[in-house]
Amino acid sequence: MRKISLVLVALLLFFTCCNQPERSPDEVRIRLATEPETLSPVSYSDAGGLQVINLLFQSLLSADLATDQMKPFLANRMPIVERQDSVTLFTYELREEASWADGSPVTAADVAFTLKVLKAPLLNNEQLRPQVAFIQDISVSPENPKRFTLVAKGYTPEMELLTGDFFILPAYLFDPDGLMKSVAVKDLNGDLSELENNDNLKRYAAKFNTPDFGRNPALLQGSGGYVLEKWANGQYLTLKRKDDWWGNTTANTGHLTANPERITFQIIPENTTALLALKNRQLDVLDNISADEFEDLRKDKSFLQEYALYTPDAYEFVYAGINTRLPKFSDKRTRQAIAHLLDVNSVIKVSQQNYATPTVGPVPPSVKAYYNNNLQPYPLNTAKATELLKAAGWEREPQGWFKNINGKRVQLTLTVNYRAGNTTYENAAIILQQHAAELGIPVQVQGLENSLLSDKLKSHDFDLFFRSLSGNPFVFNFQPLFHTSFAGIGGPNYTGVGTPESDRLLLAINETADPAEKAKLLKRLQEVLYEEAAFISMYYQKERLAAHRRFENLHISGLKPNYDVSAFRLKE
Template identity: 25%
Template sequence: MSLVHRFVHPRFLAHAAAVGLALGAAQYSGLGADTLMAAEPDRQRQLVITDSKGDRGMLAPYVHRKNGIAYLYTSYIFDTLVSQDADGNPAPGLARTWTRSEDGLSYDLELQPDAKWHDGTPVTADDVAFTLRYMAEHPYVFGSVKSLAGVEVAGAHDLRIHIKRAQYGLVEGLFSAIPILPRHIYEGVEDPFRFATSDAAIGSGPYRLAAYDKAQGRYRLEATENHPLGRPRFAQIWIVKMGPDAALQAMSTGEVDVISYLPPDRLPEALGAGFAVETSPSDHVLRLGFNHRGQFQTKEVRQAIAYAVDRSALLETAFPGVAELAETGYFQPGSKWKSEDATESYTYDPARARDLLLATGWTQDSAGRWQAQGG
């Protein structure tokens, strides 16, 4: 069995307590599109989010930066078939309903009948079918359509998606990850990775891209009218480049609502100022894996190395106070896919590591160096 050691790094996000945002329901941790919907008292205000990195590229599926925060910003502009509720469970997005066949080989979807692209063109099942076929030809970094066998359009807002073999997680995975593209915009685009004009950012989401300043790393998003999931919470969203110190100062004067990333050493300052600080697992992991060939083809050798690595010491040295040890299995606590069976934790145990290596024929010289038999 391959051994994998995981370190899960929490991400800090600060916001002014008066804003009262429910931050936990977002994809990629932070402000998800569902968080930005349907709060009538704040309807006319603007939301200002700081980003210490600045430019994340044009907020269009193929040309935004290949990281989670850029995907998140783009999700305000482009809807997916399935969204999330406040608890992170699947909820209607562009698809109003979805039904899995008894054999698990197809899904019937009914789209929101009043969904529109930001240029006023209606969203149809043909757009969804086009997107899935287009992404088979031009793979999208945050979602693969390789599991799909085909798609049938059954009406203006109805379609059937076929998959190659029955599997679970398609709704929470592919249907929730793939941004649906407007066919009338993308159909003639031969290389979407070079398509970065303003038309590339025409989506059907609750916000439209009104302005983008690449040099300043600044975006202005404006609420769309009559979105099928409800009225957007804010009239405008500004995403501005600003370092943590300047952002904390601007938050103190009420000029900033959300700091997208707060370095751990700024945490006391933020809490002392009375700001709410949200933390959530980033799911960015560091892993140590083994091939099953050569010197690592013997399971006991891999186990010995796992016992010889002091993961707690590495954690405290490299990521003091901002990370935690993860389990050695692939799925982590909280995942619905995680087995209830206990897995070996491989706690630091150099004596056990030594015994395993000796039992497999490894030897140790006077300087403490190990080598394989005949190596």
Template identity: 55%
Template sequence: MRKTQAFLFTLLLLLLNFCGQPARQPDEVRLRLAIDPGSLSPINYSSQEALQIINLLYQSLLTVDLEDNTLKPGLASSFPEVERKDSLTFFHYQLRPEAEWPDGSPVTAQDVAFTLKVLKSPFIRNEYLRAQIEFIQDIQLDSSNPSKFTLVCQGYTPEMQLLTGDFFILPSYLLDPQQVYLTIPLLTLSTADSSQYNTDRTRAVAARCNKLGSPESKEILQGSAGYQLAEWASGQHVVLKRKENWWGKNTGDAKSYLTANPAQINFQIIPDNTTAHLALKNAQLDVLDNIPVNEFEQLRQDDNFLKNYGLHTPQGYDLIYAAINTRKPKFSDRRTRQAIAHLMDVPGMIRVSQQSYATPTVGPVPPDRKDLYHAQLPMRSYSPEKAIALLKAAGWIQEQQGWYRILNGQREELRIELLYRAGNTMYEQMALIFQQHAMKTGIPVTLLPLEGNVYSQKIDQRDYDMHFRGLSGNPFVFNFKPLFHTSFAGPGGLNSTGFGTPESDQILNQINETESEVAKARLLHRLQEIIQEEAAFVPLYFRKERIAIHSRFSNTKVSGVRPYYDLSSFMLKP
């Protein structure tokens, strides 16, 4: 009887979640978000769920066409011309003449300049994106053509072409209607003390930008892409509607990837996997990704389901890894961390949590980038014997109750508190496997599943022993500096483990500076070796994505690059 009650309760929750929404349109795509996006700010988003929506509201200078996973011009009319002079590189851009904002005004170089000033402004919360564009020093506008501009960049790397075009362009007329930022030189924000610009007027612009992305900011949450926010019920759904007469339809050949086809896109916020699976089976969702393995295998055997849905398994670029907090005295010796890494049974984790839908890896470089992946570096094996030997070498003494050593004059026991995101079956299964193996060698492991915000907060505050997490990547850029450089190891920085040596810092800088693909491969190979030696950031595997899409749609552009399909390109079959 209890199983029936649980099923009825889940079904009731599902039905309630779909009540009180805008009427479903014939030309509508419905899909699931695992968490509420929290913020849809194009300058300070914090989740992939948010980014998926922002991509439908705003555009960058360059974009990725998921049809063939290639980089193509977005708001820019073409790829930039590159000019190098001494230590500077100049990227000459021109915007599409068709590009316009929701009020019908053109997207101009002044909007690009305003965006860069916002991203570099110390008064605006955008630390992560600020680091991404630190190499852009200045912008030069063309006085004779408002759509032309030049980005002045320090140094040169081949990846700069992508990075100069990989940030969302903001409408200055909405965020800075008084044109306060117009007179602030970008170069000043890049190189000098900007406190002179901390005025009432700039603080007002900063407040508007910091508010951007909240449910209350709907009036200013508007970009140049083909959709606008229609409704946002926090914790329930986010609905986007297609703009009428959107300019992207008038871009010639580019309209094959600058698209806004579905009339409405409805994101359902369903944290529970079982509820999401039920919604898919009941045809209340058109798209579901990140399907747990067991459910996906069930769907593959369900002939009735396959009459209406197609299943897809592209090789993705999402890295699953373990992180060990090197700041904790008990984990400060890398031999201790190496021992813990040898207790991670990666093949077993893949078998239980992913079956055949994952590829093990020696580092953060995807194995399909054969030119950069370190194929000669041996996979770290699961070996309790090696783990025990390493613990003894690190000074740990094994007793009947476990392992201990004297650290800073005090007796310290080797216990691990393992964090992971609550409700994620994959992490739960991996955590249980690790716990069982660690216990066999006498290391107690406490599992601590946490809700998303609490989980992220503990990691940002460095209040953890070890955690499992996913990292989204792509096959284009390998700028690992924010992830591994010691300058990003402070509170809130992406280097949450405290990883870093003088050599790795130097290599990370050189990777971003080198022009030679051969030199980049050599540097990345050495970086992967150091990552394995330090065992603070422990790469485990790259997932294959598991997606179901309703068969009434064509032109879905399924890809291994997030978000794994192009919602804006979906077309109803006749």
């Protein structure tokens, strides 16, 4: 049956490819695991859709995957930031040459229109509306239609990124009747119930909320270097490079690219099918390859003649969280003992085939300026764990470890929760269970449906859990995770970790703009978190992808999607 099923898969791939347009020499073919629900730059809901939209539309700022740095895209430079008492002003200027598909210039009026679409009621903008809620108004320069100032409420370190991190929409194309002109950005704050009766807004919402704004190639035309050429449902999406795109004529902006003539996204839900398509040379790029399959590809000499393999350091890490509110875990020495039983190296070997990097905290080891190299990840050490448990007042008895807490005799036990179906977390839980058993500590392993796990964490109904978090190298605002003001029921500080010193450090990290001072504060924060051993960062993952060797200038990165397909060039 296995051979038959593989033959059928190969035939399906063959017929799918035959139905596509003839392949141009520099066309790049990429796999999408799921078909995008929409390509709307406002209401997209999946990573694949976002990858496509990034080639059609642009934001003021974006990540340059060649350097993993934030750079100006539609803006001609990073914003000028002016902090006042209760507001912060971010002043931008758009690139002089930036233009839309019809040749008209991108102006501040388009930015204002975009903010209205993102903030207004009745529109399908629920995903992005909270992201721009802090932007209270926009002021356009009367002398320069490409210069404007965003007025933000308060200040947080991620505001600079967020003021530039949304796709700018062409007002001429998205609102040809000017229905949104009667709405002002400053009126889109607070209670918006009265605006829901605005006739123009209701008329616009009726148009904007239709599928056309997420599927129609005539509407999906932004300032990016590509247009949507064809969308064959369930099969593929093809993007075509614009003729005479403005970004190709921009001086000194190597991060603005549109090199391949065509980019085709093949929709292949099954990982096995996607890997077969790669081996059959029907894909040029494949990411998210499983560790076992990646190891097999590394041994395939024939495959490696045509494809290169990459393992960039990702910005996603796995961690263990311990509930410090429970009396049995209130002593940090008890938590440190558990940290010595996690055996991070074995977890990496079993679940990641060693494609991961141990870490001492939530700062990625790849961000060398801010990572604390003076610390070492907790090693497996049952003798040290025993010593710490005794120091914390636990006594070893034939039935296990016991301690008198608040007048009650308490046994040290652990219930480990993780998202059911995730083998990485399951392996980590079993490895902890095995090492704890050597010391006589009973551990119950319990996989939970994701929503139930989230409910337990928010209500503080847990002992220990495994989870992962994604970050970036641009902002290090850890307040929601570690500040005690976020440790209440429903707050994101699930473990309850926090000391007066760590609270002060978190606030200072967000306030300072000096890199040297930020590095000093972040390294001290890592020391405090390491010692508290409540939020135990275990390892940062490595991505695993393959790309055809006929291309160069791939801009391999730990940031999703881990490469910049717009930069691909054919080797000469």
